[in-house]
Amino acid sequence: MSKKILIVDDDQEIRSYLSELLGDNGYETVTAEDGSEAVEIAKAEKPDLITLDLEMPNEWGPRFYRRISQDDALKRTPVVVISGLNAIKYAIPKAIATLTKPFEAAQLLKIVKDAIG
Amino acid sequence: MFKKILLATSGAPSTFGAARVAFDMARRYGAEVLVLNVMGVPTKAFSHIVNDVRTGEEIEVDDEYRAWVEEELKTTFEKQFEIVEYSQIKLTTGVPSREILRCARDEDADLIVMGASSGDSSVYRKGYPGSTLQKVAKAARCPVMTVHRETASYWGGFSNILFATDFSKQAENAFRFALKSAQEIGCDLTLLHALDISGKVLDQNEIEDQIIAARDRIRTTYVPLMGDFKDYDIEVWEGVPFVEIVKMAREKSADMIVMAHHSRELNPEKARIGSTMEQVILRAGCPVVSVSKPDKV
Numbered sequence: 001m002s003k004k005i006l007i008v009d010d011d012q013e014i015r016s017y018l019s020e021l022l023g024d025n026g027y028e029t030v031t032a033e034d035g036s037e038a039v040e041i042a043k044a045e046k047p048d049l050i051t052l053d054l055e056m057p058n059e060w061g062p063r064f065y066r067r068i069s070q071d072d073a074l075k076r077t078p079v080v081v082i083s084g085l086n087a088i089k090y091a092i093p094k095a096i097a098t099l100t101k102p103f104e105a106a107q108l109l110k111i112v113k114d115a116i117g
Numbered sequence: 118m119f120k121k122i123l124l125a126t127s128g129a130p131s132t133f134g135a136a137r138v139a140f141d142m143a144r145r146y147g148a149e150v151l152v153l154n155v156m157g158v159p160t161k162a163f164s165h166i167v168n169d170v171r172t173g174e175e176i177e178v179d180d181e182y183r184a185w186v187e188e189e190l191k192t193t194f195e196k197q198f199e200i201v202e203y204s205q206i207k208l209t210t211g212v213p214s215r216e217i218l219r220c221a222r223d224e225d226a227d228l229i230v231m232g233a234s235s236g237d238s239s240v241y242r243k244g245y246p247g248s249t250l251q252k253v254a255k256a257a258r259c260p261v262m263t264v265h266r267e268t269a270s271y272w273g274g275f276s277n278i279l280f281a282t283d284f285s286k287q288a289e290n291a292f293r294f295a296l297k298s299a300q301e302i303g304c305d306l307t308l309l310h311a312l313d314i315s316g317k318v319l320d321q322n323e324i325e326d327q328i329i330a331a332r333d334r335i336r337t338t339y340v341p342l343m344g345d346f347k348d349y350d351i352e353v354w355e356g357v358p359f360v361e362i363v364k365m366a367r368e369k370s371a372d373m374i375v376m377a378h379h380s381r382e383l384n385p386e387k388a389r390i391g392s393t394m395e396q397v398i399l400r401a402g403c404p405v406v407s408v409s410k411p412d413k414v
Contacts, residue, residue, distance in 0.1 A: 060274075063372075066370035069370065085267070087267040091271045
């Protein structure tokens with residue numbers, strides 16, 4: 001059974017790119033365009049890993065992370081931060097990795113493979 | 118509760134985090150943002166020649182220069198201006214701290230938002246907030262929010278406010294502000310006392326007795342003031358106070374830390390910003406609110 005990844009990003013192009021990239025590498029993907037929507041999807045879909053943008057219109061990445069970290073079923077889900085902002089490694093200290101846009105596809109795939117296989 | 122937010126900015130990158138938070142708060146709570154830029158300090162009283170706040174260069178402030186500064190601010194904060202319904206730019210000359218306080222008073226601002234320093238990255242500035250913040254935080258009638266680190270500006274609405282207390286008289290105003298904010302916004306409130314054991318070698322039983330006593334003191338001091346508000350946690354952590362406050366904020370993913378401007382000096386006119394507050398401002402991963410006077414809380 002393929003592993004499921006939730007992609008949270010307000011940029012449609014990034015969502016499509018990541019869905020295609022991860023889908024081509026055998027992962028199932030679901031997407032959300034902001035933190036509020038992502039919480040609902042995460043609760044329903046129980047993803048194995050989450051890629052998270054920081055700056056989104058309705059709810060920023062760190063708020064989303066706080067909400068899932070209070071949920072017993074989701075709090076251990078690994079999170080990879082992907083953002084164009086500076087200093088992103090400080091935004092969610094418990095994230096398993098941070099990638100600054102633009103990033104290499106191979107870099108993301110290695111992080112995902114190391115985390116969930 | 119935030120109807121008018123005064124953003125004091127030099128337009129320097131060190132204030133971008135403060136701008137991001139001020140505009141985002143305004144969007145969420147339907148507040149007006151007043152963007153105040155103090156263009157320079159007059160070389161002589163009422164002179165049109167000023168020393169630029171950022172560069173120190175002498176500049177003649179005429180209509181053309183004002184228009185240029187306004188355009189620069191509009192360009193710098195272009196994306197932010199787009200997300201708010203009400204905003205205005207205010208330009209002035211003078212001593213920055215005085216002008217910020219004057220504007221906050223004249224406009225009856227509910228909150229002043231600013232960076233911790235003008236961006237000087239010297240060792241001195243890294244260890245201490247700038248003098249403008251020191252003066253504004255001391256004299257402002259309204260709470261003063263500081264956004265120092267870029268990571269402190271990653272903001273998406275309030276879900277948890279951390280109120281740090283040393284049980285001083287001055288902490289009462291800060292508590293009232295923290296409680297009112299949590300009640301009106303509908304978020305959680307964490308009440309923290311950081312038990313100072315720095316430089317002491319204490320018996321563990323003694324430390325734990327003090328922790329129990331501090332928890333009881335929070336319960337008896339603040340809980341009766343909270344009425345029906347139940348979304349609170351009480352925490353007491355021992356260590357170096359500013360370290361424990363920053364750690365707790367990170368652990369609880371706090372969106373805002375609220376503290377008293379000072380604790381030891383009873384005369385607010387004499388007090389400088391407390392050393393714990395100073396270090397929390399510089400190190401926190403979320404905005405820090407300093408409350409000095411009771412007027413707007």
